[in-house]
Amino acid sequence: MSEAPLYSAAGDTEAVLAAPGLRVSRTRPLARFAFRGDPAAAGKAGAAFGASLPMTPLAANRVSARAALWLGPDEWLLLAADETAAAIAVGMATALADAPHALVDVSERNVALLVEGEGAERLLNTQVFLDLDPAAFPVGMATRTLFAKAEIILWRLGDEAFAVECWRSFAPYIEGLLVEGARGL
Structure with a gap:
């Protein structure tokens, strides 16, 4: 860490x-996102987010001021302290354009x-x-x-x-x- x-x-x-x-x-306050997707989408999401999404139950992956917490087989909570939620959403939307997924800003x-x-x-x-x-x-x-x-x-x-x-x-x-x-x- x-x-x-x-x-x-x-x-x-x-x-x-x-x-x-x-x-x-x-x-x-932090930027927070609920992310859902299959393993392929999770891989793309992790690369775009800057912290890979853990595939192991009950795990968290923290890289600098970002973290991805495993919540279920296809669900993660993404946390970031260093950027606005809007900037993260734009970057992830671009990276995930061809992958079925759900990304919801839950910062507020x-x-x-x-x-x-x-x-x-x-x-x-x-x-x-x-x-x-x-x-x-x-x-x-x-x-x-x-x-x-x-x-x-x-x-x-x-x-x-x-x-x-x-x-x-x-x-x-x-x-x-x-x-x-x-x-x-």
């Missing part, structure tokens, strides 16, 4: 939660929360019922799952760092449950 930032905390807002060994913060639909610190796993496990031990959910793994009753995409960024991608309308609900969960830790 390159050290160029993909997710970074929004500078003009305070953390959702800051406690010893734990921090939850909203990130700066989604937001991301960074959950970081030594208590990140325990805090997430207050509402996410997956084994988040590094042996079961290693760095780089990404999956679509539930956070209480909200659908999220959970991506382990580091030993003690996770990104929680969610619909913008669910973010206050998730943030509230994270704050409540931290009280019980």
